[in-house]
Amino acid sequence: MGNGSLHIEERTAEDYIRGIPGPELTDGAIANILFKRNVAPSDSIIELGKRTIELLEADTYIAFSLVPSVKTSVEDADGNWKHKEGGGQITNEDKRWWRQKADEIYLRYGETTYSKGPRVHARGMRIWRNGDEY
Secondary structure, three states: OOHHHOOHHHOEHHHHHHOOOOOOOOHHHHHHHHHHOOOOOOOEHHHHOHHHHHHHHHHHHHHHHOOOOOOEEEEEEEOOEEEEEEEEOOOHHHHHHHHHHHHHHHHHOOOOOOOOOOOOOOOOOOOEEOOEEO
16 A cells, blocks of 8 residues: 555654655655654654644755756666656756745744854954064
8 A cells, every 4th residue: 555545644754745746855855854853754644733744844845945956867778679767857946936835834833944053254353463463
């Protein structure tokens, strides 16, 4: 039984993230999204609540916006037979849309995608020569 056929009460946080339309994320990327929100992959989405679910969605959109914009495809050939599977290309417009959707959700819950870490400000530099201060 695939994840798409699960009843809502059976869906996990991991199922939810994998079900958001966008590029396929690695298992590691999904694990990082869940870890950031202190959510286990097997946690029921029913028990997580709307806020956590929407913030997981926003975090997933940010992860989508960081996927490289490289067109991917795989081509197999055997004699006269050829088969090509394409993955499409992620455009900058796609990335802007995902970031905008994430920002809307973050704003709703008072969060931001921008770092609030320490900032470095250039204040100039004093030069010491021969014991004199300039």
